[in-house]
Amino acid sequence: MIAVFGGIANAIELELPPGASLNREINKSTTSYLVPTGPFDGTRIPSIEVEGALTKQAWQFSAPGLTSLQIMRPLRDQIAAAGYEVILDCAGQECGGFDFRYQINVLPAPDMFVDLFNYRFLVAASETDSSSASYLTLLVSRVGAVGYLQVTRVSQTGESAPSLSVSVGVDDVVVADSGQNESMIARLQSQGHVVLSDLEFESGSGSLGPGPYASLTALAEFLTKDETRRVALVGHTDTVGGLEANLTLSKRRAEAVRDRLVREYGVSPDQLEANGASYLAPVASNLTPEGRETNRRVEAVLLNTE
Secondary structure, eight states: OEEEESOTTTOEEEEOOTTOEEEEEEEEEEEEEEEEOSOOOSSOOOEEEEEEEEEEEEEEEEOTTOOHHHHHHHHHHHHHHTTOEEEEEEEHHHHTHHHHHTTSOOOOTTTOOOOTTSEEEEEEESSSSOTTOEEEEEEEEEETTEEEEEEEEEEEBTBOOOOEEEEETTTEEEOHHHHHHHHHHHHHHHHSEEEOTTOOBOTTOOOBOOOOOHHHHHHHHHHHTOTTOEEEEEEEOOSSSOHHHHHHHHHHHHHHHHHHHHHHHOOOGGGEEEEEOTTSSOSSOTTSHHHHHHHSEEEEEEEEOO
């Protein structure tokens, strides 16, 4: 699988591990981004501020037995072959361990997971001492048998906005939304659960927004293809409010998703359960707004496929 960053004139292609799937992509035509240039120095991470267009992606792939170095090495070689100069290449504690990981910009779980004892970070520039330079940052890690890669490309103002296409073979282009749906179902089957990350609820409410939601389309297709498949929908909250109030809210949200799947997507009620876990199963810290937002979610848990 080959990821192509940038237009024809400034493209860089990265051949990703076999079976890699795109979990999330963010594109901004104009933004300000801090690019790390060194490891955590005890107080901060040395960085340069780059203003321009940005593409950020999170990928996952099968990586049983691989170290973060084994994942990073072929990507680093491709970047060097494309003429980029590596300005930072560090691993785990060399980068600054926990302090480095939590000061850099990382997409939240479940799109990106980072093992603090098995990750590597790389920064490369297309040119040095130039106002037209493009920067690439790569963060790789492995959690269990699954490898994760976050790629960020930021180009200076004046360069064409970066874009991405994913191809398999020569001519077969995979549309991002389709790939994300396939990836969601693949994660449900391989990991046993998946976050329905595009759902929208009003603050403090169990009412599900009108949609449409790609995650529900994919889940409904998966369930209606085989009536023996069953999932539990589990609502989760942040820690704002008491346990009982959040337990009620989390269950109401799971029930709203179940009702939508039954009413609008034709899923059999016998294939669905709905319950709430309140704030008892966080996937991020509740000490930050970003962490609390990540913890507010509905997950689908695969019960059986027989």
